[in-house]
Amino acid sequence: MNPHISKQNNSSNVKLILTIFVPLACGYFLSFFYRSINAMIAPSLVNAFGLSPSELGLMTAVYFLGFGLFQLPLGILLDRFGPAKVQSSLLAVAAIGAALFSVSERFDLLIAGRGLIGIGVAGALMSSFTAFALWFPRNILPLANGCFMGIGGVGALAATKPVEWMLTITDWRGLFLLLSITTATVALFIRASLPDTRSTSTPINLRAQILDLKEIYSNKFFWRIAPLTVSTVATGFAIQGLWAAAWLRDVANLKPEGVANHLLFMAFGIIFGPIATGIIAEAARRRNISLLGLYGTIATVFIVLQVLIIFAWTQISFFLWTGFGFFINAMSLSYAILTQAFPKNLAGRLNTNLNMMMISAAFVAQYLVGWIIEFWPFSLAEGYHPQAYRFGFGLLLSIQFFSLVWFALQPIIFFKKNLEKEH
Numbered sequence: 001m002n003p004h005i006s007k008q009n010n011s012s013n014v015k016l017i018l019t020i021f022v023p024l025a026c027g028y029f030l031s032f033f034y035r036s037i038n039a040m041i042a043p044s045l046v047n048a049f050g051l052s053p054s055e056l057g058l059m060t061a062v063y064f065l066g067f068g069l070f071q072l073p074l075g076i077l078l079d080r081f082g083p084a085k086v087q088s089s090l091l092a093v094a095a096i097g098a099a100l101f102s103v104s105e106r107f108d109l110l111i112a113g114r115g116l117i118g119i120g121v122a123g124a125l126m127s128s129f130t131a132f133a134l135w136f137p138r139n140i141l142p143l144a145n146g147c148f149m150g151i152g153g154v155g156a157l158a159a160t161k162p163v164e165w166m167l168t169i170t171d172w173r174g175l176f177l178l179l180s181i182t183t184a185t186v187a188l189f190i191r192a193s194l195p196d197t198r199s200t201s202t203p204i205n206l207r208a209q210i211l212d213l214k215e216i217y218s219n220k221f222f223w224r225i226a227p228l229t230v231s232t233v234a235t236g237f238a239i240q241g242l243w244a245a246a247w248l249r250d251v252a253n254l255k256p257e258g259v260a261n262h263l264l265f266m267a268f269g270i271i272f273g274p275i276a277t278g279i280i281a282e283a284a285r286r287r288n289i290s291l292l293g294l295y296g297t298i299a300t301v302f303i304v305l306q307v308l309i310i311f312a313w314t315q316i317s318f319f320l321w322t323g324f325g326f327f328i329n330a331m332s333l334s335y336a337i338l339t340q341a342f343p344k345n346l347a348g349r350l351n352t353n354l355n356m357m358m359i360s361a362a363f364v365a366q367y368l369v370g371w372i373i374e375f376w377p378f379s380l381a382e383g384y385h386p387q388a389y390r391f392g393f394g395l396l397l398s399i400q401f402f403s404l405v406w407f408a409l410q411p412i413i414f415f416k417k418n419l420e421k422e423h
Helices: 003-049 053-069 071-103 107-120 124-135 138-158 161-166 172-193 206-217 220-250 256-286 291-310 314-330 333-341 344-373 386-422
Strands: none
Touching: 003 053, 003 071, 003 107, 003 124, 003 138, 003 161, 003 172, 003 220, 003 256, 053 071, 053 107, 053 220, 053 344, 071 107, 071 124, 071 172, 071 344, 124 138, 138 256, 138 314, 161 256, 206 344, 220 256, 220 291, 220 314, 220 333, 220 344, 220 386, 256 291, 256 314, 256 333, 291 314, 291 333, 291 386, 333 344, 344 386
């Protein structure tokens, strides 16, 4: 290759990284940080507002509600206005939400602020993938997407020990005010850096979208994968974002520093889980090993880890919670499996709808655990009884278990039905 051309290509890639990847990565970092931060500030919120577990769960879960509901108009907005305008505008909404959260004196205002934050970061992933598809060379897209996904884990990591340190300097209100300013700055950074370009894809009319959704939701293979993916990922998001820290305080009897250390290692698991899964999946593909088998194995291990957590194996809690974080994002293997089973033109809507199902389920799961925990008495010295977490986590586990059984048995069920039809 001509050295001059190679130098030009390298210079172009550096420019793309600085003007597109870095600004959008800052937004994605914030989305994970916001999702995870309540796990660290929950005791302060409970003390300030006298929140019950169900109120704490609802307030934290509203993030998922706002995030999930906004997936519906997001694709249309990206097609019409482009990722620069959409993502910068949404982050401005998140900045307003963080500011409202920081000054809230009532529970309903906390919910409103948290909901605005969820809406504001709802486009962090899809806006970025749209931008990468528009401006990045196709040959570096897999690397760009993989590195970008890792940034989310860094955001979750930053919401652990660094937040504990920040809370020694300021309180949760000061922290959210700082977050509001930071988010507004990132919004301006994105608006100033990204080219103002719309998607080159042709907008799809409403009738075509409905027909596409019908094709997705009537597909038997989709309904083999979706229940297990939705139940496991929703459980992971709900527990990692709030209830893991509460379990570590009330069941493992850890001090704030110990809780932060566990959450830190769980965040490391979130970072490296998808990377390791991608490497293993590629090795499996080369050896003609079924990705479905790998997916089922990952789900099984994730469920086993939860069984050990439910029965309070606190002696190995570091291992359990690091593994928990590792296998949350490892379940993203389902995206690759499903997109291979559908036409390419459905890939975007397929992933968006699966994502909406997972986020909506995470909202329900996070609130539901708090509602169940509230049935047990609270002690200032010891928190909530371990039995409360056993029942709350156990309900989510039972849904995952039946989803795993459905995943494993569905081929046998449909094989028998086909035999009956033939005879």
